[in-house]
Amino acid sequence: xxxxxxxxxxxxxxxxxxxxxxxxxLRDGELLHIVGRNGSGKTTLLRTLCGLSRPNAGRxxxxxxxxxxxxxxxxxxxxxxxxxxGVQGDLTAEExxxxxxxxxxGTDTLVKGALERMGLTRFAHLPTKVLxxxxxxxxxxxxxxxxxxxxxxxxxxxxxLDADSVAVMEDMLTDYLARGCxxxxxxxxxxxxxxxxxxxxxLDS
Amino acid sequence: xxxxxxxxxxxxxxxxxxxVSLFPLGVGPEPNLLSTMAPGVIWxxxxxxTMLSLSRLFANDYADGxxxxxxxxxxxxxxxxxxxxxxxWLLTGLPVVLISPLLALQLxxxxxNMGILVASLLLGTPVLSLIGxxxxxxxLGLRGGGVLLxxxxxxxxxxxxxxxxxxxxxxxxxxxxxxxxxxxxxxLVLSVIFTPWVTAIxxxxxxx
Numbered sequence: 469x470x471x472x473x474x475x476x477x478x479x480x481x482x483x484x485x486x487x488x489x490x491x492x493x494l495r496d497g498e499l500l501h502i503v504g505r506n507g508s509g510k511t512t513l514l515r516t517l518c519g520l521s522r523p524n525a526g527r528x529x530x531x532x533x534x535x536x537x538x539x540x541x542x543x544x545x546x547x548x549x550x551x552x553x554g555v556q557g558d559l560t561a562e563e564x565x566x567x568x569x570x571x572x573x574g575t576d577t578l579v580k581g582a583l584e585r586m587g588l589t590r591f592a593h594l595p596t597k598v599l600x601x602x603x604x605x606x607x608x609x610x611x612x613x614x615x616x617x618x619x620x621x622x623x624x625x626x627x628x629l630d631a632d633s634v635a636v637m638e639d640m641l642t643d644y645l646a647r648g649c650x651x652x653x654x655x656x657x658x659x660x661x662x663x664x665x666x667x668x669x670x671l672d673s
Numbered sequence: 674x675x676x677x678x679x680x681x682x683x684x685x686x687x688x689x690x691x692x693v694s695l696f697p698l699g700v701g702p703e704p705n706l707l708s709t710m711a712p713g714v715i716w717x718x719x720x721x722x723t724m725l726s727l728s729r730l731f732a733n734d735y736a737d738g739x740x741x742x743x744x745x746x747x748x749x750x751x752x753x754x755x756x757x758x759x760x761x762w763l764l765t766g767l768p769v770v771l772i773s774p775l776l777a778l779q780l781x782x783x784x785x786n787m788g789i790l791v792a793s794l795l796l797g798t799p800v801l802s803l804i805g806x807x808x809x810x811x812x813l814g815l816r817g818g819g820v821l822l823x824x825x826x827x828x829x830x831x832x833x834x835x836x837x838x839x840x841x842x843x844x845x846x847x848x849x850x851x852x853x854x855x856x857x858x859x860x861l862v863l864s865v866i867f868t869p870w871v872t873a874i875x876x877x878x879x880x881x
Binding site for chain 2: 518519520521522540541543544546548550551552553554555556557568571572573611
């Protein structure tokens, strides 16, 4: 049983305190939905959970070890999709996923399936800079499908997606949570997926 | 990756060729003068050409979020940075080294000095890419980062320039250049060991 444990975390952007005294425990199969106004610190909090930024105070632990002490071992088990898609415009969709799997020490076998699930098979051989915003977003999310991770950290994954893609994404989340993995997500809309337990954090209150 | 964007590769190279070609036009076609100036001119031009391409080293990856993803992969960032710098050198430094004998010919550098010119560039240009990567990482995401990058990096390039251009001039005078080349090699070894590590730290700071 894995446990992501956050105790009394405080995040600061510049001189502005954004998140303070935040504690939660997340276990396998659970979903954490973070909501809040624009600028309330959702992205900062997610980046802190990834280990990209350090919290100003408090600890974030994975199975009782600090995530910064785990370093590469922690990064090996998490996948992050941020505001920026992390898609290389000069490479094709398929190449983008292959690069991602290579960097993750994964295998290419899942690439075809991921493209199909995200409805990108027809565009797999086009340089991604000619794809639309929504298609690029789908490609960024397809990266989740080619990696075998325990924890997904998703920043507004539904932004720019059409209704069908939102449904696909929700299915993906349900499957993923059913496999006993955990998800931390920010989204302004309700998330239609089922999880063993869903926690909500509102950064405004 | 950069091969897909051929302009990124060609711009520094064309810049190098043009800068070097401007000198005979500017100072007049006096063969002796040109051949004394040749090592310095080629070295300064190589330095500026590297400089020109540095801002691109991480900027695109930073803008589209790829850099974020790279720092989140379970690999030492230092190794990934080293790979990026190596690719940068192969696509900007190496073409400059390869075309330099041709331009040296244009500046009336004696044929027997070509070998030492190429050798000094071969040892020196990787150092330029390596040191430059630190500056590129530090100025990432800043407005007016390009100018700041030059101000940061150009002073650090002076030792490379002195020993690189010095090696060719000294050799042309018929003296021993072992000291120059040894120092260049020392610079190369030191920067291969330390700069990727420092650049990785700077990138983490830029992304924070």
